[in-house]
Amino acid sequence: MPNTATRLRSVDSYRASVAALVGDLPSVRLPVADCRGLVLTEDVTAPISLPPFDNSAMDGYAVRSVDVVGASEDTPVELPVPEDIPAGRTDVVPLLPGTSHRIMTGAPLPPGADSVVQVELTDSGVQRVRVFAPVAVGTHLRRTGEDVREGTVVLTKGTVLGPPQLGLVAALGIAALPVRRRPHVLVLSTGTELVEAGQPLKPGQIYESNSMYIATAVEEIGGVAHVLRFVPDDVNALRATLRPHLADHDVVITTGGVSAGAYEVVKDALQGEGVEFLRVAMQPGGPQGSGRYQGLPVLSLPGNPVSAALSFEIFVRPALLAAMGHTEIDRKRLRARASMAMKSPAGRRQYRRGLYDAGSVQAVPVGGPGSHLLAAFAQSNCLIEIPEDVTEIPEGAEVDLVMLTQR
Incomplete structure (x- = not known):
């Protein structure tokens, strides 16, 4: 039987299989304050009008316009x-002809008034006021339902909820919203050579960094990450570490232990248990694993830092965004001129780290x-994508550029 690690999949084919594996997250009702960045699963209908009552758009005096003609x-x-009618007063007294009520911005318009004289056009009197200019009917008024009419749809299914949308539903008195919930992701970093930051390194050891990138990248798109670090290169230990966490997560992301050599603990522990290990036609990031372990989606990424980061960007990030209900799941793409010649291996889609300069429209x-050049990745704002059939x-x-930031 051929070694499955020698199989080669296209980037697009593998990306589609990862998206299908992760699937859609369920809809839940969450408090509005917890919905930032999430996606609505139902239309939102206004339970009240906005404004809910006629009110003043200015500090001033509520009047009948006929009473100040010729001023x-x-x-x-x-x-x-x-x-006096301050904002928030609920026992508003009707306005009698030939009188005025001092009124504040946002306060309810008294019955009988048809306009507001702004305070700057008066002497600011308290018991009596002198008005120095006439006003037309409707001046400085906010009418009931001028912004939103009760019963109308204000946000549609599929809307991504940001501050403007959340501010609107708060103004409508809505306490909770139906949304696609956040993915809970278990991030597992393996390798006996890995050491926690701040500890001294012994010969042959390196500081663990993959879980930092993966966890923060998950959280950047609105997910919740739980990190398990320093799992030793032992099959039984890895399975024992995973087991108690499976029920509480939607996806497991592992880094390391997926290549064709010896001591590939992730592959040894999960291959034959529902997870397939293969190679994808890309550089860096060829070795990959995906499938279900005890029913839970598992995405096994390579261990080299840039390979793990690129695998997340190309395969995992769009799958998680789609699972959350987003329709815009891809990074922004641009075209630019290469600042220098580059070579790429035949049959591989290469992703080179780069800097896009908008002024010269160049990619540097x-x-x-190399998959170990992490500093270059940190200094980049884009990936230069070289197709599989291009070698120079x-x-x-x-x-083609895949933009990583908006710098």
Whole structure:
């Protein structure tokens, strides 16, 4: 039987299989304050109108416009002020002809009033006020339902909830929303050579970094990450570490232990248990694993830091966003000119780290193609994507970019 690790899958084919494996997350009702970045699973209908009552758009005086006709600085109209109406007052007294009520911004308009004279056009009187200019009917008023009418759909299914949307539903008095819930992701970093930051390194040891990238990348898109670090290269230990956490998570992401050599603990523990290990036609990041372990989706990424990061960007990030109900799941793409010539292996889609300069519309490669060059990745704002059938990019040729930041 051929070794499954020698099989080669296209990037697009493997990306589709990862998306199908992760699937859709369930819909839940969450408090509005917990919904930032999540996606609505139902339309939202306004339970009230906005504004819910006629109110003043200015600090000033509620009047009948006919009572201030002809008012000017030379011949002001003087009116008694029997009532004050601050914002929040609920026992509003009707306005009688020939009078005015001092009113604050947002306060309910008294019955009988048809306009508001802003305070700057008066002498700011308390018991009596002099008005120095006429006003037309409707001046400085906010009418009931001017923004939203009760019963209308204000947000549609599929809307991504940001501050403006959450502010709207809060203004409508809605306490909870139906949303696709956040993915709970278990991040498992394996390797006896790994050491926690802050501890001294012995010969042959390295600091563990993959879980930091994966966990923060999960949280950046709205997921919840739980990290298990420093799982030793032991099959039984890995299975024992996984077992108590399976019921509480939606996806497991492992890094390391997936290649074709010896001591590949993730592959040894999960192959034959529902997880397939294979190679994808990309560089870096060829070795991959995916499947279900005891019913839970597992995505096994390579251990080299850049390979793990690129695998997350190309395969895992879009699958998690789609599972959350997002329709825009891909990074922004641009075209630019290559600042220098590049080579790429035949039959592999290569992702080179790069810096996009908007002024010159150029892509400048940062570092080489090696999967260990993490500093180059940190200094980049894009990936330069070289297709599988291209082995050489001349200087000045157009290339496709996958934007990592908006810098």
